[in-house]
Amino acid sequence: MLYPLKFRPRLFHKIWGGQRIRGWYNEVPAEYENVGESWVISAVEKYPTEVANGHLAGNDLQDLLEVYFDELVGGKVYERFGDTFPLLLKFIDADDDLSIQVHPNDEQAAEMEQSLGKTEMWYVMPNSEADASIVMGWKHEMNPSLIRTAISEGSLADDLKHYPVRSGDVALIEAGRVHALKRGTVIAEIQENSDITYRLYDYNRVGNDGQKRPLMLDKALKVLDFGVSACEVRTSGEETNRPENLATTPYFTTNLIHFDREIVRDYAPLDSFVAYMCVDGSCELVAPETDPAEQTHTLRIGEAILLPACLNDIIVRPLPENGSDKASECKLLEIYI
Numbered sequence: 631m632l633y634p635l636k637f638r639p640r641l642f643h644k645i646w647g648g649q650r651i652r653g654w655y656n657e658v659p660a661e662y663e664n665v666g667e668s669w670v671i672s673a674v675e676k677y678p679t680e681v682a683n684g685h686l687a688g689n690d691l692q693d694l695l696e697v698y699f700d701e702l703v704g705g706k707v708y709e710r711f712g713d714t715f716p717l718l719l720k721f722i723d724a725d726d727d728l729s730i731q732v733h734p735n736d737e738q739a740a741e742m743e744q745s746l747g748k749t750e751m752w753y754v755m756p757n758s759e760a761d762a763s764i765v766m767g768w769k770h771e772m773n774p775s776l777i778r779t780a781i782s783e784g785s786l787a788d789d790l791k792h793y794p795v796r797s798g799d800v801a802l803i804e805a806g807r808v809h810a811l812k813r814g815t816v817i818a819e820i821q822e823n824s825d826i827t828y829r830l831y832d833y834n835r836v837g838n839d840g841q842k843r844p845l846m847l848d849k850a851l852k853v854l855d856f857g858v859s860a861c862e863v864r865t866s867g868e869e870t871n872r873p874e875n876l877a878t879t880p881y882f883t884t885n886l887i888h889f890d891r892e893i894v895r896d897y898a899p900l901d902s903f904v905a906y907m908c909v910d911g912s913c914e915l916v917a918p919e920t921d922p923a924e925q926t927h928t929l930r931i932g933e934a935i936l937l938p939a940c941l942n943d944i945i946v947r948p949l950p951e952n953g954s955d956k957a958s959e960c961k962l963l964e965i966y967i
Contacts, residue, residue, distance in 0.1 A: 632701060632938040633924035634917050637679035637691065639932075640669040645837060648725025650757050650816050654932030667722050670934035671905055673715035674825050684924045691715055691936075704902040704939035707967045714746070716967060717882055719907055719934055720819050721755070724811040729832040729843070730765070730786055733824070734853040735805035742849065743826050747805045750821035751877045751884055753866075753963060756797040756910055759814030765790040766801060766809045767861040774851050777830065781847070786831045791861060797910075798867040798886075800876045806855040818907050820965055822881050828853065873964060885964040889913075892947040895964075897937065902966040904937040904944075911960035916945040929962070 639655055644666025652658050652665040671691065672679045678690035686694065695715055700708040707716065733739075733748035740746075754762065769791055780786040790808060793801070795815065803809050808830065811817065828850035829843070837843045866876055866886050871893055873885035886909075887893070897904055906915070912930040919941055928949065929935055937944060948960040 631921055632698060632940055633684055633920040634915060634927050634941070634944075635681050635686065635694070635936040635938070636683045636927060636933065637671055637936070638682045640672060640677055640679055641665050642667040642669070645835065646724060646726040646728055648723045650725070651721050651723040651932060654930070664725060665723060667720050668932065669718065669720045670907065670932075671717070671719040671936055673823060674718055677825075683927065698938070701940045702903060702938045704900065704967070706901045707903065707939070710967075714823060716746070716823050717905070717965065718821050718823050718825075719905060719965065720821075721932055722811065722817050722819055724813055724815045726813050727833065728811040729827075729829040729835075730790070730808060730810045731827050731829050732808050732850050732854050733803075733805050733826055733828070736822075738805075738853050739824060739826055742852070745826055746822045746824045748822050748824040748826055749805045749879060749881050750803045750819055751882070752801045752803065752811075753818040753820075753876070753886075753909060754795045754797055754799040755816040755818060758795070758797060758816045761794070762796065762815040763792055763794045763812040764801060764809065764815060764863070765792050765812065766803065766863075767791045767807055767859050768856070769858070771858060772856045777851065777854075778847070781831050784834070793861075793863045795863060798865055799863050800866050801861075801863050802877050802879070806853055807859060807861070808854060818909050818963060820877075820882055820884055820907075820963070867961070876963075881967075883966055887946070887962045887964050888959065889946065890948060890959045892945060895944045895946070896942060897939075897944065898942040900966055901939060903939045905934055905965045906937070907934045907963040907965070908932065909961045909963055911951070911958060912949045913946050913960040913962070914949055917941050918943055918945070
């Protein structure tokens with residue numbers, strides 16, 4: 631019988647990474663001075679996450695999909711994606727500016743990389759710095775010639791829209807849209823199952839090998855939207871004890887559940903897996919339909935859990951902080967297809 635699945639996160643050292651998310655995890659490789667990314671639910675080739683709880687511990691997500699099929703992901707999801715788990719969920723700590731980049735859409739990625747494309751959503755975490763910001767979209771109409779000139783002059787960032795952000799802010803980054811995280815910004819990221827990033831500009835930064843990190847300018851120019859698109863950063867968190875929709879796309883739906891009491895979620899109508907990412911506080915999760923030994927789980931900030939599609943009712947209740955018996959609060963991102 632399937633049950634709520636927690637995975638061992640895959641941590642990635644990045645030259646732009648920092649110290650803000652590494653404290654969430656017990657097992658951090660000693661050589662990882664800076665942790666840039668934590669992949670908490672992944673079936674990306676070479677980097678699948680392994681189950682950490684229950685009788686399926688040690689199996690990775692791809693293994694489970696090839697055994698449990700639609701019981702794991704839902705009938706409509708399996709019909710659409712087959713043996714490809716459709717999403718990648720991660721946390722990112724940008725202690726320095728990330729490269730200015732773009733991702734292809736599904737059609738472009740299939741042709742150029744034999745992969746899914748990459749539309750993604752960012753949720754700003756509470757341990758971001760006070761001056762955290764992102765860049766997203768062009769200030770004015772661009773073209774390949776203008777972009778190449780700006781890159782050679784080191785001024786490409788001047789052509790981008792800058793947005794200050796704070797905890798709970800949300801940005802949807804559609805494929806083709808130029809974007810970058812700026813220093814001091816910590817996010818939860820929901821994206822298609824793709825690891826394709828085309829760098830336009832990287833501030834002439836030197837990688838771990840002592841060489842400038844390569845750009846992918848020719849590919850980037852093939853997938854870029856050169857127009858002034860309607861970009862938006864919105865603030866979430868106004869709803870309490872009921873889901874607040876943050877994004878609805880063909881690739882994923884994301885809601886925020888901000889709760890200070892026990893709530894019950896009924897997923898029977900979805901015909902999809904559901905994932906929770908804990909973005910503030912901690913909670914206890916109960917799945918009454920499962921074996922008693924695997925019914926109850928804790929979820930803390932920086933962790934995620936996958937609810938197989940065969941589960942319907944899920945109970946979540948906030949856990950008091952630091953042993954206090956006072957009422958507490960928790961925030962979960964609720965993600966499904």
